[in-house]
Amino acid sequence: MRNIQIVAVGRLKERYLTDGCAEYCKRLSAFGKVRITELEEARLPEQPSGAQIRAALGAEGERILEKAAGSCLIALCVEGKLLSSEELAGTLDQFEVRGTSAFTFVIGSSFGLCDEVKKAAALRLSFSRMTFPHQLMRLMLCEQLYRACSISAGGRYHK
Numbered sequence: 001m002r003n004i005q006i007v008a009v010g011r012l013k014e015r016y017l018t019d020g021c022a023e024y025c026k027r028l029s030a031f032g033k034v035r036i037t038e039l040e041e042a043r044l045p046e047q048p049s050g051a052q053i054r055a056a057l058g059a060e061g062e063r064i065l066e067k068a069a070g071s072c073l074i075a076l077c078v079e080g081k082l083l084s085s086e087e088l089a090g091t092l093d094q095f096e097v098r099g100t101s102a103f104t105f106v107i108g109s110s111f112g113l114c115d116e117v118k119k120a121a122a123l124r125l126s127f128s129r130m131t132f133p134h135q136l137m138r139l140m141l142c143e144q145l146y147r148a149c150s151i152s153a154g155g156r157y158h159k
Helices: 015-028 050-068 085-097 115-120 134-152
Strands: 002-009 032-039 072-082 102-107 123-126
Touching (some): 015 134, 050 115, 072 115
Parallel strands (some): 072 102, 072 123
């Protein structure tokens, strides 16, 4: 059984996103425990400096690493590895073969993730070279995790 945690910086406000995430989390629960942890986004001025952004990302990063302790950290970032749905399923399966059953997927704030989180990640994962709102990314991640688990279980969802 997989233990999946999604750590997301920021809150979902739109109902269609919260409803979609809830639906895929419900479906994912057939494959293991699923939990979404929301972390507050650091407050920044309207026009933050580079130093202010780095400090905010560092503070967010400390909280992310604390929540991910003891699990396999997978950071979603644009410079990450591009995988197909089948490759993601296979990658998670390989982690499990090596004894990993707890995964933490991390979605950063609108400014991304700090280098410390990226360095701590067992996998840096990219969904596309395009940029998506981090709120929409959460729904996309939930769907892809359900798809990956379905693929691994030989289910029909992926077809």
